[in-house]
Amino acid sequence: MKINLTVLETLIWYDYPQLFVAKDPIGGLYLCLATDDSGETPEYLVIAISAERLQALRLRKIDLFSAFAEPELGAWYKLVSIEESFVVIEPMLGVSMVPTNLLPKPGAYLPQQAILLPETFEAVKIGAVAKEAGMNPTLLRQYISGTKRPSTEQLRRVQDAIHRVGERLIQLRLV
Amino acid sequence: MKWFEELPPDCPPSDAMPPNGTFYRLGSIPLDASDFWSHRKRFPEKAFKASECIVRSVSILDIVEDAIELRQLLPAMHSKPIYQVELSSKDGMVLQTGSNIHHFSWWRSTEFDLSTIQIIEK
Numbered sequence: 187m188k189i190n191l192t193v194l195e196t197l198i199w200y201d202y203p204q205l206f207v208a209k210d211p212i213g214g215l216y217l218c219l220a221t222d223d224s225g226e227t228p229e230y231l232v233i234a235i236s237a238e239r240l241q242a243l244r245l246r247k248i249d250l251f252s253a254f255a256e257p258e259l260g261a262w263y264k265l266v267s268i269e270e271s272f273v274v275i276e277p278m279l280g281v282s283m284v285p286t287n288l289l290p291k292p293g294a295y296l297p298q299q300a301i302l303l304p305e306t307f308e309a310v311k312i313g314a315v316a317k318e319a320g321m322n323p324t325l326l327r328q329y330i331s332g333t334k335r336p337s338t339e340q341l342r343r344v345q346d347a348i349h350r351v352g353e354r355l356i357q358l359r360l361v
Numbered sequence: 362m363k364w365f366e367e368l369p370p371d372c373p374p375s376d377a378m379p380p381n382g383t384f385y386r387l388g389s390i391p392l393d394a395s396d397f398w399s400h401r402k403r404f405p406e407k408a409f410k411a412s413e414c415i416v417r418s419v420s421i422l423d424i425v426e427d428a429i430e431l432r433q434l435l436p437a438m439h440s441k442p443i444y445q446v447e448l449s450s451k452d453g454m455v456l457q458t459g460s461n462i463h464h465f466s467w468w469r470s471t472e473f474d475l476s477t478i479q480i481i482e483k
Contacts, residue, residue: 198461
């Protein structure tokens with residue numbers, strides 16, 4: 187049975203989406219991994235994955251090999267078509283184990299994500315954090331957009347500033 | 362600047378910068394010109410979810426450790442050697458893209474010379 191998926195997020199981009207998350211019509215999550223690009227089109231191995239396990243992957247608590255070698259539902263799928271945000275997969279029937287050449291190497295974790303992601307600043311104003319950190323807001327925006335990369339020292343300044351803003355918010359009493 | 366591939370309007374983005382330094386890329390042995398083709402040139406019929414500007418760039422990394430890590434992570438890259446390329450402003454424009462801070466999109470100029478590539482790890 188074919189399953190239609192919608193692409194949610196690319197976790198690893200290298201020339202094309204190497205690893206991405208997609209969801210089915212009822213919200214089930216799938217992880218799609220490029221396994222071979224020697225042909226006219228890349229081939230992908232697909233597994234269903236829970237939100238909890240996906241988060242463990244992102245936080246580098248489990249390696250990518252474990253996710254694909256031992257999928258939670260014990261089943262693998264292959265991608266049969268991809269068109270922009272829409273993907274069609276079908277089960278790999280009669281497969282009890284995936285050949286190791288289609289799997290990540292054991293002990294390889296997702297790359298460290300950029301720490302200053304825009305999501306970090308959904309609840310706090312960039313200008314307020316920059317002021318607290320004694321930093322030019324334009325520079326902070328460049329860090330967030332990825333145009334410039336902060337040093338560890340600068341990251342710590344931003345982090346401390348966010349924490350101080352948070353502490354002041356916690357102390358706020360309206361009633 | 363004369364681009365190696367036709368680029369859409371406003372591409373490279375205004376915040377892209379001229380490269381200056383060492384970058385790394387996963388390729389093939391023997392070196393093939395297609396190792397430095399963009400996704401769009403390589404898979405013209407394939408429509409992935411990405412901007413037309415990004416799909417006309419080439420992925421490069423600014424630290425070798427990331428190239429080694431990606432090779433471990435990605436089955437499609439397991440057997441690819443790591444190329445070292447020295448890029449300067451004549452070679453095009455680069456911009457850090459994606460969630461990996463070491464990943465850059467590179468819009469190649471026609472000036473880039475494939476013969477300068479070194480294979481550092483097979």
